[in-house]
Amino acid sequence: MDTIMREIHFTLNGEPVEARVATHENLVDLMRRxxxxxxxxxxxxxxxxxxxxxxxxxxxxxxxxxxxxxDGKSLATIEGLERNGELSHVQQAFIDEGAFQCGFCTPGFILMTHQLLAANADPSDEEIRDHLSGNLCRCAAYPEIVSAVRVAASRMRDRKAA
Ligand code: FES
Ligand code: FES
Structure with missing residues (x-):
């Protein structure tokens, strides 16, 4: 059976892009392109x-x-968080708190943290754990990850207050 292809247009990490995709292709494959x-x-x-x-x-x-x-959406990946060579406050907090070992899970945790802090600038530990409960870390860096989210939230609030 012939593969059905579609032309899509979207924003990727702030840049308008287009791609021709197979209808069965997933977003991870699209990012690899x-x-x-x-x-x-x-x-x-x-x-x-x-x-x-x-x-x-x-x-x-x-x-x-x-x-x-x-198609028509705005997509963001970990690669788009850096601005002018500067890591995002969440990325920096993960480094400062040592919130990873192998790092395989880290992009997912960092993107989820950005989503959380955009909605809640001062999450409790319970809210942090709840929001990140769909992300697994095989290295079990969970205590450091929760700590990094707290640090990122605190720095974000300080920056807003300054
Ligand atoms: S690879 Fe998609 S949720 Fe695990
Ligand atoms: S740091 Fe290795 S899986 Fe999370």
């Missing part, structure tokens, strides 16, 4: 969060999301 490797397919079943991509600011599992659904 643009040499973006931060969203990683691991479980392939929507269970681990390693493949997280923000679509119009909402975190989705790239392994389960069809690429054609990106």
């Amino acid at each position: 643009f040499d973006l490797v931060g969203a990683r397919e691991s479980c392939g079943q929507g269970l681990c969060g390693c493949c997280t991509v923000l679509v119009d600011g909402v975190a989705v599992s790239g392994c389960l999301s069809l690429a054609i659904l990106a």
Whole structure:
């Protein structure tokens, strides 16, 4: 059977782009076309969060999301968080708190944290754990990850107050 292809247009990390995609292709495959490797397919079943991509600011599992659904949307990956060579406050907090070991899960956790802090500038530990409960870290860096989210939130509030 012939593969059905569609032309899509979307914004990727702030840049307008276009792609011709197969209707069965997922978002992780689409990101690879643009040499973006931060969203990683691991479980392939929507269970681990390693493949997280923000679509119009909402975190989705790239392994389960069809690429054609990106049409007309704004997508963000870990590669787009840096601004003028500066890491985002969340990325920096993860480094400062040592919130990773192998780093395989880290892009997903960082994108989820950006989503959380955009909605809640002062989350409790329970809210942090709840928001990140769909992300798995095989290195079990969970205490440091929660700490990094707290630090990022605090720095963000300080910056706003300054
Ligand atoms: S690879 Fe998509 S949720 Fe695990
Ligand atoms: S740091 Fe290794 S899986 Fe999370």
